[in-house]
Amino acid sequence: MSDLSNRKPETGAFFQRDRAWHAPALTPAYKTSVLRSPQKALLSLDGTISEITGPVFGHSLLGELDNDLIHNFAKPGESAIGERIIIHGRVLDERGRPVPGALLEFWQANAGGRYRHKKESYLAPLDPNFGGCGRTITDEDGAYRFRTVKPGPYPWPNGVNDWRPAHIHFSIFGHGFAQRLITQMYFEGDPMIWKCPIATTIPDKSAIEQLIAPLDWANTIPMDARAYKFDIVLRGRRSTLFENRMEGN
Amino acid sequence: MVQDLGYLKESPSQTAGPYVHIGCTPNFAGITGVYDTDLGSSMVNDKTLGERITIKGRVIDGAGVPLKDALVEIWQADAAGLYNSPSELRGTADPNFTGWGRCPTGADDGIFTFETIKPGRAPFKDGRKMAPHITFWIVARGINIGLHTRMYFADEAKANSEDPLLARIEHRHRVATLVAPRDGLVYTFDIHLQGEKETVFLDI
Numbered sequence: 339m340s341d342l343s344n345r346k347p348e349t350g351a352f353f354q355r356d357r358a359w360h361a362p363a364l365t366p367a368y369k370t371s372v373l374r375s376p377q378k379a380l381l382s383l384d385g386t387i388s389e390i391t392g393p394v395f396g397h398s399l400l401g402e403l404d405n406d407l408i409h410n411f412a413k414p415g416e417s418a419i420g421e422r423i424i425i426h427g428r429v430l431d432e433r434g435r436p437v438p439g440a441l442l443e444f445w446q447a448n449a450g451g452r453y454r455h456k457k458e459s460y461l462a463p464l465d466p467n468f469g470g471c472g473r474t475i476t477d478e479d480g481a482y483r484f485r486t487v488k489p490g491p492y493p494w495p496n497g498v499n500d501w502r503p504a505h506i507h508f509s510i511f512g513h514g515f516a517q518r519l520i521t522q523m524y525f526e527g528d529p530m531i532w533k534c535p536i537a538t539t540i541p542d543k544s545a546i547e548q549l550i551a552p553l554d555w556a557n558t559i560p561m562d563a564r565a566y567k568f569d570i571v572l573r574g575r576r577s578t579l580f581e582n583r584m585e586g587n
Numbered sequence: 588m589v590q591d592l593g594y595l596k597e598s599p600s601q602t603a604g605p606y607v608h609i610g611c612t613p614n615f616a617g618i619t620g621v622y623d624t625d626l627g628s629s630m631v632n633d634k635t636l637g638e639r640i641t642i643k644g645r646v647i648d649g650a651g652v653p654l655k656d657a658l659v660e661i662w663q664a665d666a667a668g669l670y671n672s673p674s675e676l677r678g679t680a681d682p683n684f685t686g687w688g689r690c691p692t693g694a695d696d697g698i699f700t701f702e703t704i705k706p707g708r709a710p711f712k713d714g715r716k717m718a719p720h721i722t723f724w725i726v727a728r729g730i731n732i733g734l735h736t737r738m739y740f741a742d743e744a745k746a747n748s749e750d751p752l753l754a755r756i757e758h759r760h761r762v763a764t765l766v767a768p769r770d771g772l773v774y775t776f777d778i779h780l781q782g783e784k785e786t787v788f789l790d791i
Contacts, residue, residue, distance in 0.1 A: 347673040351712075353594075355790065360599050361731035368602075370729030373649035374780050380790035383752060387709050388722050389735075389791045391672035392662060393687035401622070410621050432595045443626075445610025455606045455616055457656070457694075469621050471613045507603065507610055513674060515662045516791045518733060520726050522601040536602060539731050545599045571595045 350575035351385035352516045353432055361539035368535045369496050385516050390575075392515040395441045397475055404473050405484035407446075411469030418468035420449025420487025422563040425523070425551065428480040429510065432574030436480025440572070443473040443509040444484065451492030451502075460492055485563065491530055503530035503537065512572040523568050526552045600733065603726035605656045612658070612691050627660065627689025630703045634683040637666025637704035641773045642738070645697045646725055649781030653697030657727035660689045661701055661738075663720075668707030705740065711751040718746035718753065725778060735789045738776045741768045761787050 363375035383389070403410035408418045425444075429437040447453045447470065450462035454470050468487065476482045491501050505522045512518075524531050531537050531550065540546045548571075557565035608616035612625040631639070642661070645653040664670050669680040671687075680686065690699040708716045718739055725734045739747050747753055747766065756762050764786045767774040778786045 347676065349674050349676060352791075356597065357732075357790070359596060361601070363731060365731060368729070368731070371602075371731060372729075374654070374727065374729035375649075375731075376734070376785055376788050377649075377781055378785050378787075380788050381752075381756065382790045384712065385791055386711055386717065386752075387670065387675070387677075388662070388664070388717070388720065388737075391670040391674045393671065393685065394673055395626075399626075404622070411618070430595060432597060434593065434595055443610045445606065445613075453606045453609060454618055455609055457605060469609075469613065469618045471610045471618060471621055473610075473622075507601075507607070509603070509607075509611055513672075515722055515724065516735075518660070518724055519598065519600055520603045520607070520733060521598050522604075539601075540599045545596070548596065548598055549601070571598045573597055574594065 348513065348575050349390060350577055351390055352514060352573040352575055355573065359542060359545050361541070365535075365539040368539050371539070385514070389516040390514045392511065392513055392517065394439050394513060395475060395511065399441075400473065400475060407468065407470065407472045407484065407486035410472060412467035416467045418448065418487050419465050420468075422485070423488050424483060424485050424557065424559065424563050424565040425506065425568055426481070426483035426554070426557065426565065427551075427568040427570065429476050429482065429512070429570045429572060430480055431512070431572050435574075436476070436478070437512050437572055438476055438478045438480055439513070440476040440480065440482075441473065441511040442476070442482055443471070444506050445471045446486065446489040446506040447492055449487050449490050451490035453492075462490070462492070488525070496535055500535060501530055501533075503528045503534050508570065510570055510572065514575075517572045519572060521570075522549060524550045525566065526550055600731060602728060602731055603658060605728040607656070607658050607726060608691055611689065615691050625689070627687055630685050630688045630701065632683050635704055636681050636683070639772065640703060640705050642701040642703060642721070642767070642776055643698055643773055644767075644776035644778060645699070646692055646727065646778045647780065651782075654692055654727050655694050655697045657692040657699075657725060658689065659692065659699045660687070660724045661703070662687050662722045662724070663703065664706040664709050666704055666707050668709045670709070708746065713751075715751055716746070716749070718743050718750035720750075723776075723778070734780075735791050736778065736786055737765055737789070738774070739766045740774065741766050756787060
């Protein structure tokens with residue numbers, strides 16, 4: 339692990355999380371949340387050194403194909419089947435500043451909506467050249483990109499006839515453990531988003547829209563792959579000007 | 588009118604879902620050949636300073652059933668109380684200790700295990716020392732936003748009695764939900780998502 343930026347490390351506590359913007363823990367239309375949601379209030383804690391710090395990962399972690407899901411599981415000379423796309427964007431904090439050195443991990447179903455996982459039994463077939471995992475680390479501008487195939491929608495046992503919209507899962511490490519975030523990216527124009535009991539756990543329509551990546555025609559590669567742009571915002575930090583003064587004892 | 592503050596909104600969280608292992612621990616999920624090892628599977632090496640300990644536990648739902656599809660991450664200080672992070676300005680942490688670990692709960696028994704070291708004490712914001720603790724973050728199918736909590740050590744009774752966070756738990760019987768009992772070198776930390784034994788979760 340190493341710091342990839344020459345920017346001075348920041349040590350301020352993070353902005354308080356707006357928990358009315360995020361989904362509440364209990365969202366009964368998403369049935370599994372019923373028994374997996376705390377019922378008691380969270381204990382508030384202004385970030386201490388234990389939360390404002392966090393692991394930072396070096397680019398040396400990455401293999402050459404880690405951000406190429408079309409090829410990182412494929413046999414030599416072969417590639418995954420499906421709509422070839424590029425996902426790119428920036429990781430910013432709430433102050434609009436880039437977050438360099440952020441580790442992004444992503445996972446998804448194949449073009450037919452089938453996940454490569456032993457607990458998954460959807461009848462759509464596995465693609466022998468598609469694993470479904472990838473990762474990358476943002477550059478100095480907070481930018482990232484990866485190549486994949488567009489995932490298909492798939493049915494899931496929630497309601498009798500519930501289907502997930504096409505989506506890619508993202509796990510993001512910023513610079514502090516309090517910034518830790520897992521979310522999902524959806525695709526512009528997908529009518530399934532608004533029927534989905536998971537997407538709509540988020541109460542605010544504009545918050546759901548923050549997870550919908552637009553088609554980015556400017557970055558489409560002719561005769562190769564279309565592009566979608568997906569920016570991610572992590573929590574911002576307070577100024578540290580007066581914070582390191584030890585008071586009390 | 589006044590100037591726009593200009594802040595962005597945080598990207599809203601979504602559940603990690605049942606197949607979080609594909610992205611975060613692909614070798615565990617049976618997807619081999621993409622990454623050499625699963626990230627966070629090892630925190631220590633032969634040279635790591637401090638007392639070696641094992642942490643075992645389960646994540647248990649409101650019906651008393653352990654989750655077999657959860658992912659647990661921990662973040663902690665080294666034996667001297669320093670964090671292996673660029674934001675740690677008090678000194679240089681042990682280079683042989685990552686401070687961060689990740690473990691899925693077992694597909695059969697629901698048990699997670701971390702081989703780590705006992706952390707030293709780090710300061711609270713006002714300079715008082717916190718008791719040794721480990722920060723936990725739990726995601727799973729059915730959990731819409733990752734749950735933060737802390738594990739403290741049952742054999743640190745004096746330090747725990749002085750800890751600023753534990754002191755703020757109004758319902759005193761709930762303090763015990765954050766304190767892991769010790770048996771030899773193993774601490775057991777069961778996390779209850781809901782119900783009478785519900786673990787204290789934090790809004791950090």
